[in-house]
Amino acid sequence: MTKIAIIGAGMAGLTAARFLKDYAEVTIFEKSGSVSGRMATRRSDPYSFDHGTQFFGAKTNEFKTFIAPMIKSGILKPWDARFVEIENTNIVQSRNWADSYPHYVGEPTMNTVGKFLSKNLKVNLKIRIQSIKKVGEQWCLLTENSESLGFFDWVLLAIPGAQAADILPSSIPLRENISKIKMDGCFSVMLGFLEPLPIEFDAALVRSSDISWISINSSKPGREGPFSMLAHSTNNWAVANSNIERGEALNYLCSQISQTIGHDVTKADHKGIHQWMYANTKKHGDLTHFIDQSKCIGVCGDWVIQGRVESAFTSGFKLAQDVLGTF
Ligand SMILES: Cc1cc2nc3c(=O)[nH]c(=O)nc-3n(C[C@H](O)[C@H](O)[C@H](O)COP(=O)(O)OP(=O)(O)OC[C@H]3O[C@@H](n4cnc5c(N)ncnc54)[C@H](O)[C@@H]3O)c2cc1C
Structure with missing residues (x-):
């Protein structure tokens, strides 16, 4: 089965994972201790706050x-x-x-939404992806300590654009356009x-x-x-x-x-x-996601469209559809 790594367990990454999971072996890497991203909740007993969305x-x-x-x-x-x-x-x-x-x-x-969507998905929490590198036909994901997290046929970055630009190798042409979108x-x-x-x-x-x-x-x-x-x-x-x-x-x-x-x-x-x-991020044009089929890499997130939960969904959904189209 095609192996896909998704970086980021917010609405965009979880959406892409849900649409791909029946056709590929999907693994999600998330840097924080729980899923849901900016659809976040912070507890401070006896209080609870949805401090993002x-x-x-x-x-x-x-x-x-x-x-x-x-x-x-x-x-x-x-x-x-x-x-x-x-x-x-x-x-x-x-x-x-x-x-x-x-x-x-x-x-x-609010973070109940991410928890619901992550059910039956393979999510690795508290793992920050520092870089990715192409080894032969596959992608290798690396942590801050240069520890390898394995090899994947596709990598999908579902994280804010500036963070995606930091991870993408400079040899990936779409990196330049991604760096231009500010949050x-x-x-x-x-x-x-x-x-x-x-x-x-x-x-x-x-x-x-x-x-x-x-x-x-x-x-x-x-x-x-x-x-x-x-x-x-x-x-x-x-x-x-x-x-x-x-x-x-x-x-x-x-x-x-x-x-x-x-x-x-x-x-x-x-x-x-x-x-x-x-x-x-403010509303952009008609773009919904970035994909480079020849390099088997994709980037999604609300920021490609507009800073809204539904935009994050649309971005992850459209990217997953494009990836499925290559199978
Ligand atoms: C204060 C605030 C208020 C908002 N209010 C609303 C609102 O009322 N309505 C609305 O529709 N939208 C609102 N939004 C926007 C909404 O939260 C986002 O559109 C949506 O949650 C974005 O989802 P996402 O998956 O694209 O990104 P995110 O939710 O940011 O998910 C990205 C995930 O990637 C992880 N990550 C990042 N870098 C790495 C790495 N190197 N390795 C591993 N994991 C990594 C992050 O920890 C995060 O979990 C608000 C946002 C904020 C911050």
Whole structure:
């Protein structure tokens, strides 16, 4: 059977793996301790925070079909949030998501989605791929310690573009185009309160601030634990302050959140911050993935299309279809 290595166990890598697993021997390598990538959840007892993806929509029939088993088994639920838009600390728009298309979240946590998708797949966690090299007709994957992880007929990189460009040998022509697609960073602020704050929304898009998003994480379906709040900085602020000390970033962003919602969050019972170096990318053209059939290498991820979960799915799905076309 054709042996395929997939680097990265986020939505794109897991999607590609699921579509290829019946036709090839697929092995996934993931650098972190769990699957799901930026569809992430962080626990800090008694709180839990989805500090990456907040929710996602499903527009294409392919994605709707793909997520249907997760809806059926109850691990994807619509989040019927009271949604507002805030401009200069004023609520300028409000609506209930129950009245529009479904805004899906994993239940009880966002990373449940990746866990579900990784079932029956061969996933090697806590292995960071440092480089790949061609040996004869096959690819050899190497760790940071130059340890070989075996030989594969195909390698699919399902990781952010900048990280893919670092791994790809310079002899691969598509490396140049991949390096051109930039991703922006983001800071996520996680706040826990033993007593709920009197907030009249569950999710807020924020403008004219260094904060872009505030949500009440504990308002999502099936969340246990006390009142929890999650906020994102703007991409611009994160890029301009990428070397800031974490404590300084947390204090500044908490002051911005307090100003936006009119409640002092600096006194939260739990405060945490996470910096995403590769969080988001703006919408590009019609490209969905990169593939070099002659070299048996492919690259996918949301960043090829747009920083959305559905884009990550589409990218992984289209790459898998192209790879299958070569069998
Ligand atoms: C703060 C934030 C908020 C967001 N909000 C939303 C939202 O509300 N709605 C929405 O639709 N989308 C949102 N997104 C975007 C969404 O999370 C992504 O589109 C999607 O999760 C990307 O999936 P992916 O598989 O392409 O990449 P990732 O999820 O990044 O997966 C890549 C995986 O590769 C692993 N990896 C990287 N390098 C290596 C290596 N060398 N070796 C081994 N493994 C490696 C990483 O650990 C990671 O698990 C958000 C993202 C962030 C960061």
